[in-house]
Amino acid sequence: MTTSRPAPILEARRVTKSFGPIEVLHGVDFALRPGEVHALVGENGAGKSTLMKCLAGYQPVSGGEIALKGEPVVFADSEAAENAGVVLIHQEFNLAEQLSAEENVFLGRELKRGLFLDRNAMRAKAESLLKELATPIDTRLPVSKLSVSQKQMVEIAKALVRNARVLIMDEPTAVLTGREAEVLFAQIARLKAEGVAILYTSHKLDEIARIADEVTVLRDGSLVESAPAATMNPNRMAELMVGRELSDLFPEKLGAGDRDVVLAVRDFSVPGHVETASFELHRGEILGFAGLVGAGRTELMEGIMGLRPASGMISRNGETVRIRDPKEATRQGLAYLTEDRKGRGLLLRYGLRENLTLLGLDRFSGIFVDEKAEEEALDAAICRFDIRAGSRTMPVGNLSGGNQQKLLLAKTMLVEPEIVILDEPTRGIDIGTKQQIYAFINELAREGRSVIVISSEMTEVIGLSDRVIVMRSGRIAGEVSGADITEEAIVRRAMGLEVGERTEMAGQAVHVG
Amino acid sequence: MSAETRVEPQRRRFAVDLHVVGPLLALLALVVLGMSLNDQFLSAGNVTNVLARSAFIGVIAVGATFVITIGGLDLSVGSMSAFLAGVTIIVLNALIPNTGGGWGTIVIGMVACLALGLAAGFLNGILITKGRIEAFIVTLGTLGIFRSLVVWLANGGTLSLDFNLREVYRPVYYGGVAGIAWPIVVFALVAIIGEIVMRRTAYGRHCAAIGSNEQVARYSAIHVDRVRLATYMLQGLLVGVATVMYVPRLGSASSTTGILWELEAIAAVIIGGTVLKGGFGRVWGTVVGVVILSLIDNILNLTDLVSPYLNGAIQGVIIILAVVLQRGRKGA
Numbered sequence: 129m130t131t132s133r134p135a136p137i138l139e140a141r142r143v144t145k146s147f148g149p150i151e152v153l154h155g156v157d158f159a160l161r162p163g164e165v166h167a168l169v170g171e172n173g174a175g176k177s178t179l180m181k182c183l184a185g186y187q188p189v190s191g192g193e194i195a196l197k198g199e200p201v202v203f204a205d206s207e208a209a210e211n212a213g214v215v216l217i218h219q220e221f222n223l224a225e226q227l228s229a230e231e232n233v234f235l236g237r238e239l240k241r242g243l244f245l246d247r248n249a250m251r252a253k254a255e256s257l258l259k260e261l262a263t264p265i266d267t268r269l270p271v272s273k274l275s276v277s278q279k280q281m282v283e284i285a286k287a288l289v290r291n292a293r294v295l296i297m298d299e300p301t302a303v304l305t306g307r308e309a310e311v312l313f314a315q316i317a318r319l320k321a322e323g324v325a326i327l328y329t330s331h332k333l334d335e336i337a338r339i340a341d342e343v344t345v346l347r348d349g350s351l352v353e354s355a356p357a358a359t360m361n362p363n364r365m366a367e368l369m370v371g372r373e374l375s376d377l378f379p380e381k382l383g384a385g386d387r388d389v390v391l392a393v394r395d396f397s398v399p400g401h402v403e404t405a406s407f408e409l410h411r412g413e414i415l416g417f418a419g420l421v422g423a424g425r426t427e428l429m430e431g432i433m434g435l436r437p438a439s440g441m442i443s444r445n446g447e448t449v450r451i452r453d454p455k456e457a458t459r460q461g462l463a464y465l466t467e468d469r470k471g472r473g474l475l476l477r478y479g480l481r482e483n484l485t486l487l488g489l490d491r492f493s494g495i496f497v498d499e500k501a502e503e504e505a506l507d508a509a510i511c512r513f514d515i516r517a518g519s520r521t522m523p524v525g526n527l528s529g530g531n532q533q534k535l536l537l538a539k540t541m542l543v544e545p546e547i548v549i550l551d552e553p554t555r556g557i558d559i560g561t562k563q564q565i566y567a568f569i570n571e572l573a574r575e576g577r578s579v580i581v582i583s584s585e586m587t588e589v590i591g592l593s594d595r596v597i598v599m600r601s602g603r604i605a606g607e608v609s610g611a612d613i614t615e616e617a618i619v620r621r622a623m624g625l626e627v628g629e630r631t632e633m634a635g636q637a638v639h640v641g
Numbered sequence: 642m643s644a645e646t647r648v649e650p651q652r653r654r655f656a657v658d659l660h661v662v663g664p665l666l667a668l669l670a671l672v673v674l675g676m677s678l679n680d681q682f683l684s685a686g687n688v689t690n691v692l693a694r695s696a697f698i699g700v701i702a703v704g705a706t707f708v709i710t711i712g713g714l715d716l717s718v719g720s721m722s723a724f725l726a727g728v729t730i731i732v733l734n735a736l737i738p739n740t741g742g743g744w745g746t747i748v749i750g751m752v753a754c755l756a757l758g759l760a761a762g763f764l765n766g767i768l769i770t771k772g773r774i775e776a777f778i779v780t781l782g783t784l785g786i787f788r789s790l791v792v793w794l795a796n797g798g799t800l801s802l803d804f805n806l807r808e809v810y811r812p813v814y815y816g817g818v819a820g821i822a823w824p825i826v827v828f829a830l831v832a833i834i835g836e837i838v839m840r841r842t843a844y845g846r847h848c849a850a851i852g853s854n855e856q857v858a859r860y861s862a863i864h865v866d867r868v869r870l871a872t873y874m875l876q877g878l879l880v881g882v883a884t885v886m887y888v889p890r891l892g893s894a895s896s897t898t899g900i901l902w903e904l905e906a907i908a909a910v911i912i913g914g915t916v917l918k919g920g921f922g923r924v925w926g927t928v929v930g931v932v933i934l935s936l937i938d939n940i941l942n943l944t945d946l947v948s949p950y951l952n953g954a955i956q957g958v959i960i961i962l963a964v965v966l967q968r969g970r971k972g973a
Binding site for chain 2: 453454455471476
């Protein structure tokens with residue numbers, strides 16, 4: 129480090145953070161300096177968001193300390209951090225959609241003249257701020273009428289009104305087009321020149337190489353490397369982000385099973401999310417779907433399940449089928465385990481029995497629902513999936529994440545699907561339960577079922593899959609199988625650094641149809 | 642299952658029990674109050690009167706229990722009932738020259754009333770599901786439409802059933818079996834079937850699931866729109882059933898028929914412990930709620946402690962209290 133650099137304005141010193149018994153940040157040191165863009169990179173779940181939230185006062189640290197201008201500080205909440213000039217801009221904007229741009233800019237800090245709002249002063253200030261940000265919009269328009277990039281500029285203007293000296297941006301370009309991103313970069317350069325410290329996260333490594341002064345890589349909650357951006361390149365970053373050894377967390381792979389194609393999807397599009405995706409699934413195979421969050425993996429599967437409007441061809445065991453709703457998908461032997469177990473998977477206020485049988489309720493009801501049979505099914509599920517609950521009638525919202533996930537798995541398996549699509553099956557659950565779920569997925573394949581696993585955890589995709597399809601920006605970006613399944617191969621395809629073997633894929637799909 | 646986690650659910654179960662007996666305690670308190678104020682309170686005549694009068698609201702409120710359980714709302718039931726009554730009377734009067742003034746005519750009129758109720762429920766349901774319009778807006782709209790139609794049909798006055806036909810039809814409200822008035826029998830049947838459907842069938846489970854979290858229901862391969870539509874049609878059908886019993890009572894329909902029934906029905910549902918935001922419904926609770934509202938009215942009429950004109954105010958207080966108590970339970 130050169131001596132001419134300014135002293136850090138905001139620091140994390142040996143910061144640890146635990147949620148319950150699980151520690152997600154392990155003693156991270158991190159420093160933001162005025163007039164520098166510091167990029168924070170890592171896989172999903174590496175702890176980037178947690179670190180940002182600790183820095184911006186959204187979450188208290190469990191150990192270590194946050195220091196502002198060299199002095200230890202404890203932000204009681206995000207407002208306290210904002211008052212100290214530390215502002216976090218969320219990936220999902222925090223704007224009141226129905227209020228105008230100027231009202232949003234001054235929300236909570238309205239300028240007043242006596243008892244009344246000084247609208248003219250606020251308008252003038254908001255207009256000049258947004259003009260400086262190269263976003264000359266009519267500030268009287270409600271935010272809902274603005275484009276995504278304009279909203280982002282309103283967020284930045286809001287931060288500037290709060291005299292932000294530290295701006296923390298969580299994947300600001302994830303929702304921007306290339307041109308919009310250029311406007312953002314120009315503004316970042318301007319803020320930097322004014323001495324604002326900027327923490328920047330992105331999955332687009334090429335863009336980080338361009339705008340960052342310093343890059344810090346996190347992996348599994350630990351700092352792997354912190355170095356000047358000049359010494360890094362996208363490939364080196366990708367290597368650092370991954371590059372960890374697989375343990376015996378995963379059961380032994382079975383090999384791809386036989387070559388019977390049980391599901392073929394051709395030219396499948398989900399408007400706004402997926403474009404002309406084609407793939408095949410074999411009997412007894414575990415097929416991984418890798419890619420960045422937002423690459424369209426979930427949407428593709430939801431389209432196949434009839435949960436979203438979609439177009440394209442699906443064939444089951446060689447026969448073309450039309451799946452208009454989830455009921456038909458179930459009838460075709462498909463079952464989908466959602467990534468959003470609290471919002472879409474379970475009725476949190478209901479007990480275990482009602483949740484277990486909701487998908488397969490047909491199996492338990494003639495005219496009346498056979499509660500005795502339901503209870504027996506619950507006995508079996510508790511036993512098979514090792515579900516641990518204080519009581520069978522307790523609201524499942526009070527179960528631990530791992531037990532909720534096991535219950536959701538049991539619910540999905542109750543319809544005895546031949547094809548099981550698991551979307552982030554281990555998100556937010558502890559390592560022990562993860563291992564149980566991996567063993568279970570393996571067992572499904574051994575029973576001759578075909579399993580699709582969507583996961584944003586590289587180790588998981590690699591440890592489980594016989595074959596991996598990588599998606600990027602709504603398209604299938606490549607496929608790797610067998611010994612070629614490496615973290616680097618997947619990351620390179622997910623980041624668009626390497627073009628996959630699309631031609632072979634397309635050829636197979638046509639052959640099947 | 643460890644020992645230390647077992648304690649909590651039991652405490653919870655006790656809390657739910659308290660909530661379950663709440664409406665029953667309120668009912669008991671009202672009965673005791675009524676007895677102490679008037680010795681005729683528990684006479685067969687008064688009890689029959691109270692229950693028969695609550696039968697219309699009761700049958701409608703059973704439907705409303707399902708609608709609210711799926712997370713919906715039907716504000717149109719009172720107007721719908723007036724409209725159905727008006728059309729039924731017109732149909733009956735028009736049929737007399739063709740099918741005579743006997744039971745045959747009345748049965749056709751009843752079927753027409755039920756069918757029209759189904760159709761009205763279908764209209765609400767289809768606008769809500771296929772039209773993707775808020776249930777509040779749709780049924781507020783149809784509330785106005787049905788009310789206006791009955792005023793128009795009656796030319797601003799009153800539609801009256803043919804006098805002779807009314808004499809034939811009378812027993813449907815005033816008659817009974819084994820000493821129990823028909824409306825009470827019908828209300829009891831509807832309530833029992835409703836409770837069984839809610840508690841024991843896949844449809845009832847689906848209603849609760851949709852009201853609890855529509856997304857979870859959708860992801861669990863439930864035809865959410867189909868269940869919704871069916872529920873509004875069930876509500877329409879039950880309004881038809883109530884109207885079939887209501888027409889012989891007064892033999893007329895006018896702009897004031899069924900006024901504020903929707904409020905009473907919704908109030909009864911909420912008092913009975915069904916969650917206003919959906920996800921949990923209890924038909925027997927609704928029955929208790931209906932009887933509670935009816936008893937308050939009756940007690941005010943039997944005594945001169947409080948003016949009967951304040952009935953609405955007291956009902957209002959009770960509805961608000963019921964919701965406050967519901968919230969208390971959620972916090973517990």
